Amino acid sequence: LSMKKLEEKGVIMQKGQLPSSDFEPEYIAVCGSNAYITLQEANAVAILDLDNMVIKGIESIGFEDYSMVPVDIDKKDDAYNPKTYPTLRGIRMPDAIAAFTIDGTDYIVTANEGDAREWGDYINEDERDFGDGATSPTGAITAENSGLKGKVVFFNADDYTSLDSDIDYLYGGRTMTIFRVDGNNLTEVFTTADDAERITNEYLPEYFNASNDNAVLDDRSGKKGPEAEAVTVGEIDGKMYAFLALERTGGIMVYDITDPEESKFVNYINTRDFETVISGTEEYEDGELDKWVTGGDVAPEGLAFISANESPNGKPMLLAAFEVSGTVALYTF
Template sequence: MQFKYTVLLTALLSAGLVACNDDDKQQPEAVEQTPASIELVHLSRFETGVFAEGAAEIPAYDAASKRAFVVNAKKGAVDVLNLSKPEAPVLIGEISSRSLFAGSEINSVAVKNGVVALAVQAANKTDNGWVLLYKASDLSKPVAAPIQIGAQPDNIVFSPDGKSILVANEGEPNHDYSLDPEGTVSIIDIRDVSKPVLRTADFKAFNGQEAVLRTQGVRIYGPKDNSKAYSANNLTTAAQDFEPEYITVSADNKTAWVTLQENNALAKIDLTTAKVINILPLGYKDHGLSDNGHVVVQNGVEIKLGNSMDSADEGEKDGIGTKSKKINIVSKAGVRGMYLPDSISSYQAADGKTYLVTANEGDARAWGEDDDAYWLGNASKGFVEEFRVKHLTHSSGFDRRANDDLPPQLRQLAAGALLDPVTFAWCGATVGNPGDCRADFNLGRLNISWTMGYETDAAGAPVMYNASGVKDPMGNRLMYKNLYSYGARSFSIWDENGSKVWDSGDFFEKFLSSDSAKFGKSRNIAAKDFFNTGHDEGDAFDSRSDAKGPEPEGIAIGKIGNKTFAFIGLERTGGVMVFDISNPKKPIYQDYLNSREDFAKDPEAEFAAGHGSALGDLGPEGLVFVAAKDSPNGKPLLLVGNEVSGTTAIFEVKLK
């Protein structure tokens, strides 16, 4: 492992400006002011100049050395930034894993008590990966031998006491789904950092329980053998299907919770025994509710939240017969949002209980989507679960999309599909006819998972209907009772057993479509003019409404005084939402800041022309909160890695 020094880093080291972490010599901490509210101020950004290649993804921060560590997927490395002046970050070096493991990639980084931990993915992602450990004050070589862990380590975190490291080994399948490694969680004892001790929590104990778990709402739906027809009798095991994504650890260091994103569930782990003790299904968001029973406080006023959504993009006709800039956030009975959270964090509230906070991004399995052979009908070349409602329910059946975007596994199940005429009566569905439900301005453009929602028998096999909408064992049509869309377009607060305490409902979309929402670090761009925009395209009003909306992905939690705040990154729309979550049942909206500066120009063209710097920050991925006591300027900060613009944004959290 080689750390690439710059002249500045060498000068800092020779001047003795990089301190060691020595907790025994810390002075008593001053009592921190509890703010009435907070807001974000954009201080600076570090730019890689690389567009849409993940050149700034996951940030971490070390207080003693005043360094930020940012995953740069473009280089397969971690960029090291000097943040002693947060208004002017400076690149001082990088850590690359490729001198040890050819073709490897660093997926995640974490720092605690002066130790830097890296999650390293093998060149072949289905092979086992590694953890590498460094001292933040000396990155010239690892402090221990590489620790081999599971396949595709995707997230790495420290326990609050710094004695353990946990890694979510996602174990995604290869491109054609012919090999699907088991997902696992690595638990590494680093009390002696030079001699780490590895334990592994796996999901083998849940093999054989798949039917019960599905009944509870856990998604287990990957194909067992992709060379055979997709059916209820050809589904993979729980251990293979579970894909650990992000981890959070309780304040007492005894319990961890892991998002199983594609499975719409959390895994609860006993860290004493290194065993998964429960799988917690998250349920589904009923987009037919105009009142979801929760409230948010904004400007001192309680606002009732609903679960409405805008499901029609501007791709074809958003509105009846015309292509227009129409925002249509309404409730849609029969549409169920799968929470499918990416990031997770946790905190202890004033009642002494632990609460989990998730960013409900959504994610679809789309393996083999770039292989023409798959779309020509060879199911063994991939597995894609997304399909638009308008194509799912066309009266001519599925074959009209053959050799285009028809997943072969769907065609193996049936020749077409219908919508339940009772559930979807609101948009014109009748027996055997979807009516206007498949119109672009209703549900037609919405991407859903074809793998669930249709009527099944006790064994999980589809109940067949004929094209006229009559139940018929000889029929070839599926009957969809509900449609399941990706992500909940929200963030949620759960108790430690996975019961929902609060969900932001439709707040994100309604706020971003209002006159109050502004884009740009100077807050001078009307957000509604670029509602549900994409992060890698220009002039893209409404382009993400048919997918996952603003797409909340990253989350960080920070405590300031006696209050706890959540910072949620919106991957597609961009920017960071801020809430006071001290009361988990009634969060208080604080601020929204989006430091993208131009939404009209095509980012790819601007970067190619050398003008990318003027665009600002696009595509927030990972976030880290820096408390005032750890901050180089004595003020709380928020660091955000933006994967599309390749920038690391630095915000001051201003107390009010």
């Protein structure tokens, strides 16, 4: 595909860079004769034809539209306070990916974490402090018209293709998205929208958008929120499920994806111990001592599903690796 065609498809590339040097392949899922490769920073998925060993498509996976989907981007209000913003979008930027087949049709599912390009001293983040009267990069979002008080990290769109100059962009979608494979193209059929923030707040209101190295309420709201990191799929009792790991807040969201277009949230599992904390020596901006989390399973990084046929006890299992706590958890269903 030419640079022009990639730009027309909405693939995000740095101007003046070739795809061969700009793309950063992240994860791979295989289904049938295709491999699906996330190109995280480019906000895209490449489709590799395994029979002919050629890339037959590179597709943008789109954006979360925060003019319609509420999002909490204020770390200073110490509460779950989602709002919509007419000019704000989340660049999904997929990290992990999984693939599955339903009734002969292939689907992929992406964990939309978000990630900045970093080369040496270069990083394309644009942090704005609304507490100091800053505005968003476009100037459309101000402290006055939004009520924002904290710092927000935006995507620095200077020198990048496929972006609208009238739109402000955040890193990541705070979501999981399902796409149907239509030949060389991908068609979105489901996204979790505001589920990750809304549901984690319902379960853990005192630790909403806490990070994986502290138990501070709202700490990650101005960055990538709960941070969708890993995803896998598996069949349990004749139904297909997707498991989405949230790296920062922690825990695993479970969805029934048997009918992909009508996917439904069914459970949230979090085995992190937020109460086991110690006071550290670093101070946050508000002067409070840092609280380093020490208990339970913290920061899920990778997931692996074990089917009932492969399981030693005949029951489906899910393995989760937690990078901060240095633990591995095994869940049975």
